[in-house]
Amino acid sequence: xxxxxxxLRDIHLPDAIGWWPPAMGWWLIALFIPLLCWFVIRLFKRxxxxxxxKTGKKILTEIQxxxxxxxxxKLSKISELxxxxxxxxxxxxxxxxxxxxxxxxxxxxxxxxxPFTQGTGRCLANAHYQQTxxxxxxxxxxxxxxxxxxxxxxxxKK
Numbered sequence: 001x002x003x004x005x006x007x008l009r010d011i012h013l014p015d016a017i018g019w020w021p022p023a024m025g026w027w028l029i030a031l032f033i034p035l036l037c038w039f040v041i042r043l044f045k046r047x048x049x050x051x052x053x054k055t056g057k058k059i060l061t062e063i064q065x066x067x068x069x070x071x072x073x074k075l076s077k078i079s080e081l082x083x084x085x086x087x088x089x090x091x092x093x094x095x096x097x098x099x100x101x102x103x104x105x106x107x108x109x110x111x112x113x114x115p116f117t118q119g120t121g122r123c124l125a126n127a128h129y130q131q132t133x134x135x136x137x138x139x140x141x142x143x144x145x146x147x148x149x150x151x152x153x154x155x156x157k158k
Contacts, residue, residue: 060150
């Protein structure tokens with residue numbers, strides 16, 4: 001008896017794997033990367049904000065304890081410090097261009113009452129540009145007000 005050849009086909013390779021739909025791992029990576037970017041940006045903003053507030057408190061204490069400065073110099077340094085902190089914790093385009101009453105209203109926006117527009121903080125509007133004090137400046141009260149403002153910024157996270 002003779003064996004008849006079987007009609008078998010040659011070995012077939014499977015079809016190539018298509019690129020769509022991606023595997024589950026790629027979907028997870030696609031979700032994880034934007035989430036990671038959001039988290040890093042948020043962490044950076046928080047660290048920058050906290051650093052600005054801590055440094056502001058430290059420099060304010062140094063200004064208060066510096067006996068070599070007169071009241072006008074202290075007022076100028078306090079005004080500069082508060083502006084630098086405000087620019088560091090808020091968007092630059094909202095705070096950098098503010099002057100006069102607008103600046104004082106911005107400072108009041110996170111405080112109870114209106115201590116900058118109607119209280120001790122009025123001198124931050126333009127008195128620091130003057131060579132001599134045309135009004136009586138209560139530096140300890142102004143420093144206390146600025147400390148309260150820094151505390152309000154820490155509590156008022158945006």
